[in-house]
Amino acid sequence: MRIVKLKKEYFHPFLDVISRQAELWAPVKKGDKHIFDRVEDFNRIEMKTTRTLLPPKKLLVPPAFNTFTFNAEGYQEDLSHVSSKILFGIHPCDIHGLLTLDKLFMHEYTDPYYVKARQKTLILGLSCWPDEYCFAKSTRTHIIDEGFDLFFTDLEDFFLVWVGSSQGDDLLRMKPDLFEETLSDSDIQRYIRWQTERDKAYRTEINFMAMPDLMELKYKAPFWEEAGRACLACGSCSMVCPTCNCYNVLDKLALGGKPGRRLRLWDSCTLVEYSEVAGGENFREHKADRLRLWYTHKLQAYVSKYGKPSCVGCGRCLVTCPVEINVRTISKALEGEDPKAFWYRLPSEVKP
Amino acid sequence: MNGETRCREEGNPFLPHPARIVRTYPLTQDVKFFQIRFLNMDQALAFKYKPGQFAMISVLGAGEAPFCLSSPPSRPGLLEFCIRKAGSVTGALFDLKENAMIGVRGPYGNGFPIEQMAGRDILITIGGLGVAPLRSVLLYCLDNRDQFGKVSVLYGAKKPSEMIFREEYFALKERGDLECHLAVDADDTGSWTENVGVVTTLFPKLSKVNPENTYALVCGPPVMYKFVLREFVKLSIPKNQILMTLERRMKCGVGKCGHCAIDYIYTCLDGPVFTYWDVLHMRELI
Ligand SMILES: Cc1cc2nc3c(=O)[nH]c(=O)nc-3n(C[C@H](O)[C@H](O)[C@H](O)COP(=O)(O)OP(=O)(O)OC[C@H]3O[C@@H](n4cnc5c(N)ncnc54)[C@H](O)[C@@H]3O)c2cc1C
Numbered sequence: 001m002r003i004v005k006l007k008k009e010y011f012h013p014f015l016d017v018i019s020r021q022a023e024l025w026a027p028v029k030k031g032d033k034h035i036f037d038r039v040e041d042f043n044r045i046e047m048k049t050t051r052t053l054l055p056p057k058k059l060l061v062p063p064a065f066n067t068f069t070f071n072a073e074g075y076q077e078d079l080s081h082v083s084s085k086i087l088f089g090i091h092p093c094d095i096h097g098l099l100t101l102d103k104l105f106m107h108e109y110t111d112p113y114y115v116k117a118r119q120k121t122l123i124l125g126l127s128c129w130p131d132e133y134c135f136a137k138s139t140r141t142h143i144i145d146e147g148f149d150l151f152f153t154d155l156e157d158f159f160l161v162w163v164g165s166s167q168g169d170d171l172l173r174m175k176p177d178l179f180e181e182t183l184s185d186s187d188i189q190r191y192i193r194w195q196t197e198r199d200k201a202y203r204t205e206i207n208f209m210a211m212p213d214l215m216e217l218k219y220k221a222p223f224w225e226e227a228g229r230a231c232l233a234c235g236s237c238s239m240v241c242p243t244c245n246c247y248n249v250l251d252k253l254a255l256g257g258k259p260g261r262r263l264r265l266w267d268s269c270t271l272v273e274y275s276e277v278a279g280g281e282n283f284r285e286h287k288a289d290r291l292r293l294w295y296t297h298k299l300q301a302y303v304s305k306y307g308k309p310s311c312v313g314c315g316r317c318l319v320t321c322p323v324e325i326n327v328r329t330i331s332k333a334l335e336g337e338d339p340k341a342f343w344y345r346l347p348s349e350v351k352p
Numbered sequence: 353m354n355g356e357t358r359c360r361e362e363g364n365p366f367l368p369h370p371a372r373i374v375r376t377y378p379l380t381q382d383v384k385f386f387q388i389r390f391l392n393m394d395q396a397l398a399f400k401y402k403p404g405q406f407a408m409i410s411v412l413g414a415g416e417a418p419f420c421l422s423s424p425p426s427r428p429g430l431l432e433f434c435i436r437k438a439g440s441v442t443g444a445l446f447d448l449k450e451n452a453m454i455g456v457r458g459p460y461g462n463g464f465p466i467e468q469m470a471g472r473d474i475l476i477t478i479g480g481l482g483v484a485p486l487r488s489v490l491l492y493c494l495d496n497r498d499q500f501g502k503v504s505v506l507y508g509a510k511k512p513s514e515m516i517f518r519e520e521y522f523a524l525k526e527r528g529d530l531e532c533h534l535a536v537d538a539d540d541t542g543s544w545t546e547n548v549g550v551v552t553t554l555f556p557k558l559s560k561v562n563p564e565n566t567y568a569l570v571c572g573p574p575v576m577y578k579f580v581l582r583e584f585v586k587l588s589i590p591k592n593q594i595l596m597t598l599e600r601r602m603k604c605g606v607g608k609c610g611h612c613a614i615d616y617i618y619t620c621l622d623g624p625v626f627t628y629w630d631v632l633h634m635r636e637l638i
Pocket residue numbers: 275276277278279280281406415416417418419420421433434435436437438439440441442443481484485598599600601602603624
């Protein structure tokens with residue numbers, strides 16, 4: 001893959017030309033958190049963030065969007081959520097998250113809502129530095145060699161830029177004089193040093209390869225009930241997870257001259273209505289059963305199908321779940337250790 | 353699993369195709385029969401399905417829900433469904449009159465492995481609304497009678513008025529080329545001439561079963577499976593020749609929305625037809 005160099009002072013001039021082509025979205029500050037937002041003022045872009053509140057899936061499958069509208073004459077496909085976008089600042093784990101969604105939405109019955117949005121979206125990745133919640137090294141999603149158009153590794157006074165696609169190459173060609181095609185030995189050394197240091201910075205490790213067996217062997221372990229008792233069934237873990245894709249469907253009747261529409265809304269298997277069927281039968285009435293499904297999907301099912309977990313190690317469930325049910329604490333519990341989590345302490349602290 | 357019968361349409365698989373209700377009438381107090389025709393003739397011809405597959409039916413404004421095809425593919429052109437009133441979509445369907453427009457997309461799911469079932473004996477066990485998918489496979493077998501061995505039907509309902517397609521099944525009893533036993537849990541009419549008791553009480557009435565050569569099918573209310581499966585196993589029918597259709601909540605029918613996930617499979621793609629072996633080695637299936 002071609003790698004070029006971009007001096008830091010040329011970064012905004014580069015954004016300036018490319019953002020004339022399509023909407024530019026990037027991580028910006030919101031309160032003490034970060035979100036992906038449309039940016040026109042490049043100074044708003046946060047170059048050194050960890051994870052954003054929501055992963056970039058929100059731009060490809062928005063939390064709620066119309067799939068089609070209808071009136072007496074028939075239906076009209078609605079693709080209004082699709083627009084040309086350039087997403088800058090996507091970290092390797094989130095690019096892996098998108099590749100995971102690709103497998104689902106582009107497999108078998110291809111989903112045009114996802115595919116069309118994906119085709120119009122350019123991915124400009126950005127290197128990052130782990131905090132105590134990141135464990136992308138354990139999922140091997142801290143490195144990336146596909147799924148982006150350009151990838152920027154931040155080496156303080158310059159970027160190394162990987163050119164991952166012909167559209168990425170087109171972007172460079174809009175302002176070719178900003179980029180240096182030859183890298184010096186010291187540039188390369190800088191990168192190698194950066195990578196070694198970065199790899200050492202991961203503090204959380206999870207042995208994912210052991211998880212499929214442990215999920216099977218510990219399916220009935222009592223800690224599931226304890227986690228289930230603590231779970232608020234709020235669905236936040238699914239909202240923030242870059243590989244959670246479940247959705248609900250809702251029809252809205254025509255109102256005030258507007259046609260009726262069928263919407264798609266983010267959903268979570270942790271919510272109680274999720275598996276209810278006619279006649280009031282619910283296959284997963286208990287929160288413990290629903291958590292087991294969530295973790296079967298993350299730690300086991302995907303591994304059997306694709307040889308890797310569907311968790312990309314972004315750490316969002318670690319920082320989001322109010323009762324500390326997350327991939328780290330659950331895998332600790334699966335390994336038979338004390339996960340040192342709120343939900344695990346709960347039974348002894350809250351005496352009935 | 354049976355990927356070849358999935359019509360992978362070009363374009364948008366989530367857009368329903370306009371169709372009209374040709375006929376609708378009540379089958380029981382809360383179950384109605386619907387006969388449906390696509391507006392577009394090409395669509396009608398392109399809709400090739402297998403018994404056991406399902407379609408997503410839309411009543412625009414009320415929503416969309418999955419329903420088994422009750423008609424056999426051997427009678428193309430019109431699609432038939434038996435639908436129980438359960439909530440908003442089914443409620444809206446019940447309010448529609450003949451000639452009303454609805455939306456249909458599909459067919460989805462794996463369906464029964466009819467290619468493998470050809471040449472074998474077929475034992476069909478029906479409980480209540482389980483008749484919906486099993487009627488499709490039964491009529492298919494009868495339309496292609498020479499392709500199958502012995503065909504037997506055991507059908508149980510709560511009471512005579514709840515026996516869906518009662519007349520069809522009484523007529524079947526008159527046919528010489530299949531065995532058909534009917535039962536109701538309780539006779540509240542005083543004029544029921546068939547058996548009284550749960551559907552498993554019909555098993556002793558079956559003529560000799562050749563287990564190695566038999567495909568045993570079951571569909572009915574969730575409580576029924578355990579008891580019927582026990583009977584099939586008693587008859588020594590191999591576990592991978594015991595087939596059942598299972599119900600899960602479904603929002604998309606095409607493996608995207610996640611609602612029908614069990615373990616690592618999607619009921620809408622890998623089901624709704626499963627073997628008893630699938631059930632034994634997959635958690636949560638029944
Ligand atoms: C593969 C398959 C085949 C089916 N075939 C038939 C059939 O031939 N005839 C028939 O009458 N019914 C069938 N069903 C069940 C039917 O889909 C539900 O009764 C229907 O979805 C209820 O929708 P509603 O909007 O009327 O109910 P809602 O107002 O949505 O809810 C009423 C009740 O139905 C449950 N429910 C909602 N959506 C579903 C769903 N997609 N699947 C199951 N339960 C649901 C709710 O949890 C609630 O308990 C089938 C279901 C599946 C999955």
